[in-house]
Amino acid sequence: MNGKHITRLGFEKAAIGLAMTxxxxxxxxxxxxxxxxxELRAVQGDPGAYTTGVYAALAAELRARAADRDARxxxxxxxxxxxxxxxxxxLIDAGATVQMDVAMRLPVSRAGALMPDAHVGYGLPIGGVLATEDAVIPYGVGVDIGCSMMLSVLPVAPDAVATADAVQLLLKHTRFGAGVGFEKRDREDHAVLHESAWDDQPLLRHLHDKAVAQVGSSGSGNHFVEFGTVTLTQPDLDLEAGDYLAVLSHSGSRGFGAQVANHFTALAQKHWPTLDPAAKKLAWLPLSGEDGQAYWQAMTLAGQYALANHDLIHARLARALGVRPLAQVSNSHNLAWRQVVDGKELIVHRKGATPARAGQLGLIPGSMADPGFVVRGRGSGAALDSxxxxxxxxLGRKAAASSLAKKDVQAYLARRGxxxxxxxxxxxxxxxxxIEDVLARQSDLVDMVATFMPQVVRMDTGSEDV
Structure with a gap:
């Protein structure tokens, strides 16, 4: 027996030595x-049958190579x-379209849509909607898992709370910034902190203290809490037409959600080491596998935690005013959902996209000085109900900071009051x-229910405050 006999059987180079031995x-x-x-042909045909004995090492090498080929x-x-x-x-920059094109080349992708507010993000673009089969993409959900909106309409006239009083309420009852939370004596409890899921994974157990410390607070960037005026031109939300004082907030799952996203993205990338570099940030976890199930549990908990932060923000402000909200609307826009698409259950990722099933209420904000809107979905199948x-x-953050003048921004705020x-x-x-341009491009996706005009806005401090 010599190497030529082994080579003729078609063994690859790394396996020839093991076969010869x-x-x-x-x-x-x-x-x-x-x-x-x-015997060697039999090992080639079914290496899984040779886990012990003289051919075990050869069979293990063949199984490893087969697994690598399958992965590739x-x-x-x-x-x-x-x-x-x-x-x-x-309205959409070319970079966001390129990212969406890559997402739609994934072998697990089945359908997608791009919203008019789309811009470049990590992996899936912000404003991207992606449906996959038996796969969840951590960066298809985003780093701020469960990032969401909430509106509370209050039984108070818009001018009943003076601007100075609104400023003091926001300073006292909200907290902003990376790593920031309420002082221990001022923290409030919430049912989400007692969910059994916290004990199901070492990562979640490790992050529980962080979640407790930051509950009821908001992050940096575009997160905000605002007092403003909600206007209904006709009865809706179980309210009469008219103007109402309202609180609008944009917040997410804080440091807890960010660490979940990064942990599971690293796991997903290990699952697919040969994935094209262009799609590296779109590495997925099979939902039928253990890691996929673990991510789904952690993602769901982070989504619940994000909404809990809104609950506490709104409860604090309503309590300080001595009122109960007349109506509330909320929605998440950084999550994955199980959804039936063309008769098949798929995983629909909305990364910066509002769920908009027929009749479903949602919130689409503008900017710190532009109107936001309560909307009702029309259930567009082509948009995957988004x-x-x-x-x-x-403008990206760096471009905005380098090209916009503080005096121009302050003048814009002053004009809007x-x-x-x-x-x-x-x-x-x-x-x-x-925001008016964005809404005009999606009139077939949502109907307008009410308009929100910000009056007093709190955000985290930026690289250069306005």
Missing amino acids: AATVREGAGVPRDDILD AGAALRPQPLPYAVWGAD ASHGAGRA VTLIGGGIDEAPQAYKR
């Missing part, structure tokens, strides 16, 4: 060469993206698309 042992035991060659085949991108619908293409989650950035606490140049209204 096993063959030598069998020759030493007196087995004829032809019988050894038949499973991670291969389609040569062309699947078709997807786009709303407001004239709409935009806001106005969407026209908006008082700002915190907020940086990178969040200036001029850094965003016009």
